[in-house]
Amino acid sequence: MSKPVIATASLAGCFGCHMSILDIDERILDLIELVEFNKSPVDDIKTFTKMCDVGIIEGGCCNSENVHVLKDFRKNCGILVSLGECAIMGGLPALRNGIPIKECLEEAYLHGPTIEKGNKIIPNDDELPMILDRVYPCHEIVKIDYFIPGCPPRADLIWDALVSLVKGTPMNLAYETVKYD
């Protein structure tokens, strides 16, 4: 039997969840034995080259590109996992959800204390993804099958959950590892 294929992506996140994946330490050698990576920042494969068994999503959706990538993952992955608070509930980027988008852009590009004089424009180019009205949890955009909470999720939790998932064994997640912070 061929190895299960994993894909990962970071949307509106800080890459902390990916760092936490690496935090499994020497178990990363076991991981390579256990699974094969496809599209992921871990191996720098940019586009899907085959159907994947498990897609791991870090971060919520704050712009049109995030939505595009997420939908692409849904199409190309059998199981989709939200990894971390941002993917699950928007996380810190969602702190802007109560602030009108106009105010956010003006603060960031026009009125902020670090804006260079004479350089005050709100970026608006066809090449740039459109910012969304608010940050959306991934499961409000596509169907998500599993949720692994944490900021970042503990490495042990990611390991236990992923191994159970690819091996098809029951998930007995330790209390100490399931945390929201």
Added chain:
Amino acid sequence: MNTAITFTIDGTTCTAETGMYVIGAAQKNGIYIPSLCNMDGVAPRGSCRVCTVRINGKLMAACTTPVSEGMKIENDTEELRDLRSQIIETLFVEGNHFCPSCEKSGNCELQALAYRFKIMVPRYPYRFPVREIDASNPKLIKDHNRCILCKRCVRAIKTKDGKNLFAFKNRGHKLAIIIDPSLASSITDELAERASKVCPVGALIKKETGFAQPIGSRTYDRSPIGSTVELAATSPNAKETAL
């Protein structure tokens, strides 16, 4: 006079005295009934309904129902676990609970209940309401994003001369806690500390004290909420760490 009575919780025979509420009577018998708004030593309110149990077939709040002879109480059933979980999930989506940036994280009772009920994600959509933060008082920050309106601060915190520091304003979905600004300007550090401890979530935070405990040593990092009650039943010497 209080008389001894017997009743059952999930088929286990328990004993208590009349005059106790179901939640306290259960605790005495080493059975934990989850709750958020209830506090030892403060008159019960029954506002959060997390302690909902079935008493003789009827859904009732364990914190406001006096225990009586022969009661048949259902507590840890599939149905009640799901009902309670729904309430907790509702509280999470109703406000703005950003656990990663909250000073109360790890010591938060709402979060601890979500851990106990193994909630990975709420089943309801997030509301992201616009709520105010009041940091105008010298010793306390009031963050309404996190308030669950349990009224514990209103009920439990009084100044030395018996005045209320906290009160409710408005009604319905606009209901909110207010702090008396003139009283708040002169409260002691101890009272501010107590107010932030009385708050089950991070809605009341004593200024300049955040993130004092390292991750791993906070109240609910290693053992679930309610485990002290359950532990007391198995080992009589275990000390209760009530609030």
